[in-house]
Amino acid sequence: xxxxxxxxxxxxxxxxxxxxxxxxxxxxxxxxxxxxxxxxxxxxxxxxxxxxxxxxxxxxxxxxxxxxxxxxxxxxxxxxxxxxxxxxxxxxxxxxxxxxxxxxxxxxxxxxxxxxxxxxxxxxxxxxxxxxxxxxxxxxxxxxxxxxxxxxxxxxxxxxxxxxxxxxxxxxxxxxxxxxxxxxxxxxxxxxxxxxxxxxxxxxxxxxxxxxxxxx
Amino acid sequence: xxxxxxxxxxxxxxxxxxxxxxxxxxxxxxxxxxxxxxxxxxxxxxxxxxxxxxxxxxxxxxxxxxxxxxxxxxxxxxxxxxxxxxxxxxxxxxxxxxxxxxxxxxxxxxxxxxxxxxxxxxxxxxxxxxxxxxxxxxxxxxxxxxxxxxxxxxxxxxxxxxxxxxxxxxxxxxxxxxxxxxxxxxxxxxxxxxxxxxxxxxxxxxxxxxxxxxxx
DNA sequence: TAGATTGTTAATCGATTAACAATC
DNA sequence: TAGATTGTTAATCGATTAACAATC
Numbered sequence: 001x002x003x004x005x006x007x008x009x010x011x012x013x014x015x016x017x018x019x020x021x022x023x024x025x026x027x028x029x030x031x032x033x034x035x036x037x038x039x040x041x042x043x044x045x046x047x048x049x050x051x052x053x054x055x056x057x058x059x060x061x062x063x064x065x066x067x068x069x070x071x072x073x074x075x076x077x078x079x080x081x082x083x084x085x086x087x088x089x090x091x092x093x094x095x096x097x098x099x100x101x102x103x104x105x106x107x108x109x110x111x112x113x114x115x116x117x118x119x120x121x122x123x124x125x126x127x128x129x130x131x132x133x134x135x136x137x138x139x140x141x142x143x144x145x146x147x148x149x150x151x152x153x154x155x156x157x158x159x160x161x162x163x164x165x166x167x168x169x170x171x172x173x174x175x176x177x178x179x180x181x182x183x184x185x186x187x188x189x190x191x192x193x194x195x196x197x198x199x200x201x202x203x204x205x206x207x208x209x210x211x212x213x214x215x216x
Numbered sequence: 217x218x219x220x221x222x223x224x225x226x227x228x229x230x231x232x233x234x235x236x237x238x239x240x241x242x243x244x245x246x247x248x249x250x251x252x253x254x255x256x257x258x259x260x261x262x263x264x265x266x267x268x269x270x271x272x273x274x275x276x277x278x279x280x281x282x283x284x285x286x287x288x289x290x291x292x293x294x295x296x297x298x299x300x301x302x303x304x305x306x307x308x309x310x311x312x313x314x315x316x317x318x319x320x321x322x323x324x325x326x327x328x329x330x331x332x333x334x335x336x337x338x339x340x341x342x343x344x345x346x347x348x349x350x351x352x353x354x355x356x357x358x359x360x361x362x363x364x365x366x367x368x369x370x371x372x373x374x375x376x377x378x379x380x381x382x383x384x385x386x387x388x389x390x391x392x393x394x395x396x397x398x399x400x401x402x403x404x405x406x407x408x409x410x411x412x413x414x415x416x417x418x419x420x421x422x423x424x425x426x427x428x429x430x431x432x
Numbered sequence: 433t434a435g436a437t438t439g440t441t442a443a444t445c446g447a448t449t450a451a452c453a454a455t456c
Numbered sequence: 457t458a459g460a461t462t463g464t465t466a467a468t469c470g471a472t473t474a475a476c477a478a479t480c
Contacts, residue, residue, distance in 0.1 A: 046451095052463090053463055053464075062456040063460080063461070093313030096313075148418065148422075171422060198409055205388070251436095263471090265437095266472075280438080
């Protein structure tokens, strides 16, 4: 599989392809053409073929793409078979929800446990995984060479814990704290879920509609 | 304020500007130039000026932008002062986390309450807001002309509840179900938070780094 | 006034779309 | 073989960047 200088736009479309292909597979579809896929996803067939061709030749002229093997290829590209290790930092409602509701976190990764600062939850468990004292998170990351930290602590604690994680050599932070965390030069990858941003995009469009109606 | 044919890229940058300006304001900054702002956000000054100029003239030559008034302008554009009404559909861990942790949901909107299907939570409350039987959500939306539904139900219930909400005339759905929900022609706005997509982007980059290292 | 910095027009760059030869 | 559909090259479109006159 090649991987040369892929644009962000392409990368962000890959998980959507994967979801769609999972869906097609679960409905028993065996093959799909870029044309059909495009119509189902609201993309042009050209774009789909361009996107895939960034990574290799996954189709067959006159036939299209085999759903199952394309799905595996894209899973491969996205690293889903690499068994990265992950921990949860912040075992509150949000962290608990993520681990409990979204099987993909536990199934797709080596989930090693959770960390929290509150004495009343330390020692308990989430979906069978222990909740440790957050005081030990740095050592734990070092010892287990943890790849990904899911950061779901309150905003106030975000930067301090980030510093600890970076210091301990974490490779990636999935950031739910609604703050911009800073990781310095050569720091880990950071992917943030900014809930408020998403909601504001929604209200932008509501406001837009309201304004358009008012004008009439 | 004008609003003509704004590209998606621009719209998605607006909440980031708002966050940054809130931050500057809280640190007591009074003015900011596109140049400084650009350096702090990793954008070019040109792009920042272009973005703002989609909506009006908010700056002053030789001075820059007044942090506080720019912040208000962008808030206005994003509809933050419009007091849209919202309900939570699905009072599980995730929904509870959203309402409890993210003040902006309760502070920025008329939050009217939560709905769930489980008898043991109906009648209880989240942060002082009642949890109603989800069986009545359609009537509630109709009666209160609810603008936004925050959809945090299990994947299996997602489409059925969407149908109920659409039928009742909901204007926007903030979708956390990790599924593509379909709302039909002239349906509400939908903004989805696909947790898995975000995590996959992270592992894509991890895999990319690993591959690059292997080659060396 | 001189310096700073905007808003906007023009130039560049990159991403999407169209076209088509290759081939299953 | 004929029809379908890919992978890729070229054309188009849109978004970002650069430049600069206007002006605070």
